[in-house]
Amino acid sequence: MERCTIIKAQQLRNFESLSKMALDRVLETSESLFVSKGAIVFKENQLLNKLYCIKEGACKFSTFDNLGREHILRFLGKGDIMGKRSIISNKGANVTATALTETVLCCFDKSEIQYNLKTNTDFCNDLLHAFIEDANAVDKTRIIYCANKGIKQRLAQLLLYLAEKFGQDPNGKLMIRLKREDMASVLGTSQEYIINLLTHFKNKGFLNVNRSEIVLNSKEGLRELI
Incomplete structure (x- = not known):
């Protein structure tokens, strides 16, 4: 031992x-x-x-x-x-x-x-x-689990929380890789909806997604959703 x-x-x-x-x-x-x-x-x-x-x-x-x-x-x-x-x-x-x-x-x-x-x-x-x-x-983290908030707002908050809790590399990549099913479990929704929202955030320029890696390009953009 x-x-x-x-x-x-x-x-x-x-x-x-x-x-x-x-x-x-x-x-x-x-x-x-x-x-x-x-x-x-x-x-x-x-x-x-x-x-x-x-x-x-x-x-x-x-x-x-x-x-x-x-x-x-x-x-x-x-x-x-x-x-x-x-x-x-x-x-x-x-x-x-x-x-x-x-x-x-x-x-x-x-x-x-x-x-x-x-x-x-x-x-x-x-x-x-x-x-x-x-x-x-x-x-x-109460807002992440708050049922009165929309899934989009809560996902934005979750991504910001993960950045604060676990950090980012110099290029903005989240240091922790969280599975889509884990995100869905936290937010009480489907994995498919999480994937669609991440694509929406990507199209808005808030982040980039490469398989399990997420790079936050605009924390300000995510905060404006909350």
Whole structure:
């Protein structure tokens, strides 16, 4: 088992509130895990014995209805933490986490994290701030899931959010490649409609599309749609 040697967990201030001895113990009981694109990290209702931090790559949180249809709730990237609620509640995960890209995770032992939460007030406060950050992220992306907005407006907002969350290269290409079916799941529409809208945005000069790659040419044009 390969251990994590450096902690890059932005949501928990990189564990800076822990003493060197406590941090060394967390690293000694950690595991570095590679997850292939499309693989499930954990399933809804699964009991977790790890706290997961995304070192490289991206994941999505989803739930599935009685018909087996996926509903994507959130996208997560480098530095984001997964499994926080299970650490606190000792209940199963309330979402399914799936790798959107090849992803490297730092996995921290649950009992070790719980011990530090009980003995270190600052670390406990860091976790509380992580929950607040999650709530703020939900508020920030609320328009994407708002049924009162049209699909065109929400797709524009989704593309802008992906650019902000995961970044772009110098040519404007989104650093994350999101499948059309994932976009459709987020927006509650069909994959075909997403393809048609992306073509419409391309014809307007807002973006270019090359298979799974999207290059944003005009963020201003997308913002004007919202």
